[in-house]
Amino acid sequence: MAEIDLKGVDEIIDRYKGEEGVLIQLLLDIQNEFYWISPEAIARISDKMRIPKSQIYRIATFYKAMSLKPVGRHIIQVCLGTACQIRGAPKIMDRVEENLKIKEGATTPDMRFSLRRVNCLGCCAMGPVIVVDGKYHGKVTPVKVKDILEQYE
Ligand code: FES
Incomplete structure (x- = not known):
């Protein structure tokens, strides 16, 4: 459970690709699916959506519903x-x-x-x-x- 399947992350990113202002919803979807948001997932979002990592971290640390800590099995x-x-x-x-x-x-x-x-x-x-x-x-x-x-x- 602790490892995030990046294919799953890609599927979520593809749902939102090309849309503006979807970062929060995208991160919430990843949180709901995997129960946390890993550094690898953040790097993937940054690459594919062309959003700076720092901006993604800022949002993920601001919202209580999002966790940057790994979860148990x-x-x-x-x-x-x-x-x-x-x-x-x-x-x-x-x-x-x-x-x-x-x-x-x-x-x-x-x-x-x-x-x-x-x-x-x-x-x-x-x-x-x-x-x-x-x-x-x-x-x-x-x-x-x-x-x-x-x-x-
Ligand atoms: S399932 Fe409804 S209160 Fe617990």
Whole structure:
């Protein structure tokens, strides 16, 4: 997960090539696809779009939604939307943080997991919900957290 596939970056760049003022949207698309924006991706955008790297870095560091730090092999998203909160999501987040020994927003030192909070994944009836690499785990209880994490190397 930490390595960004530059072919994927090219596909995103091609969507916007030739258009003006699309840099922010392009960077957001890369962030959403790969969960971070690597120096290689920035170099590629700079080359293909003829935008100075310094300008790309300025934007990527300004917007909180963009990360210039690598992410772990697995991305865990814990839903803290209202419906999941009512069903005990804060305890799930606590348990994930305890197990991984990191706080929300961080990556484990061994690059195994990155932990994110999200607000509603659109499947509230399954709450509390956590998603690992796009796989949904519903009706999670604090006891189940360890078992779920152990499924990912
Ligand atoms: S609030 Fe968690 S899925 Fe909607």
